[in-house]
Amino acid sequence: MTVLDAASPVAPATLAAAPRPDHLLVAEMVQPGSRVLDVGCGDGALLRLLIERRGVDGRGIELSQSGVNACVAHGLSVVQGDADADLAHYPDDAFDYVILSQTLQATRRPKAVVEDLLRIGRRAVVSFPNFGHWRTRLQFLAEGRMPQNANLPDPWYETPNIHLCTIGDFVDLVGMLGARMDRAVALDATGRPVRVNAPWWFWNLFGAQGVFLLSRE
Numbered sequence: 001m002t003v004l005d006a007a008s009p010v011a012p013a014t015l016a017a018a019p020r021p022d023h024l025l026v027a028e029m030v031q032p033g034s035r036v037l038d039v040g041c042g043d044g045a046l047l048r049l050l051i052e053r054r055g056v057d058g059r060g061i062e063l064s065q066s067g068v069n070a071c072v073a074h075g076l077s078v079v080q081g082d083a084d085a086d087l088a089h090y091p092d093d094a095f096d097y098v099i100l101s102q103t104l105q106a107t108r109r110p111k112a113v114v115e116d117l118l119r120i121g122r123r124a125v126v127s128f129p130n131f132g133h134w135r136t137r138l139q140f141l142a143e144g145r146m147p148q149n150a151n152l153p154d155p156w157y158e159t160p161n162i163h164l165c166t167i168g169d170f171v172d173l174v175g176m177l178g179a180r181m182d183r184a185v186a187l188d189a190t191g192r193p194v195r196v197n198a199p200w201w202f203w204n205l206f207g208a209q210g211v212f213l214l215s216r217e
Helices: 021-029 045-054 067-072 083-089 110-120 134-143 167-177 199-204
Strands: 033-037 057-062 078-080 094-102 120-130 179-187 208-215
Touching: 021 033, 021 045, 021 094, 021 120, 021 208, 033 045, 033 078, 033 110, 045 057, 057 067, 067 078, 078 167, 083 110, 094 110, 110 120, 110 167, 110 208, 167 179, 167 208
Parallel strands: 033 057, 033 094, 057 078, 094 120
Antiparallel strands: 120 208, 179 208
16 A cells, blocks of 8 residues: 655755755654665765664665765765675665665666665665656757756766656556555655645656655565
């Protein structure tokens, strides 16, 4: 049974000093004191947030050396690794939550990666930019070029994204894997939740990014 929910809106005046809205939403999905693996943790901003506000026992894996260096400089337990290759080495149920934040589209084998998330963690949190957002569709239609926007900032020749998907695509993948969506939120371009009781096509059109809390059936 799919449960759709929304995060509390973040006051616009506080956004500049506050963590990213999608990070706040991910943190809200994680139970305090949990064991967490953040896959593709970047500079560790989300991992630090989880440790400071949710008291998690947090670990990270990051592909870039610069990201690993930034994490270690902040005292985070992060190793250099590739989600496509290295998740297979983690044992089943090693963590309470495995998080893949804004990284799914940069993986070579996204289906296998999500399967590993659900194997390694009792729950998985996945967020990604929605390639089906109306601004992306309009830019592609009007200009005939790969879109660039706040969620897809890089030009096509420099982007790490190789498997862009829509919210609808990801929902189909979750069903194919036989996983359960315990919570699903679409955020608009300002970071505010899209109307919670809207149908999937509405989320697919107006959600700039999707954030999903998954578990095994």
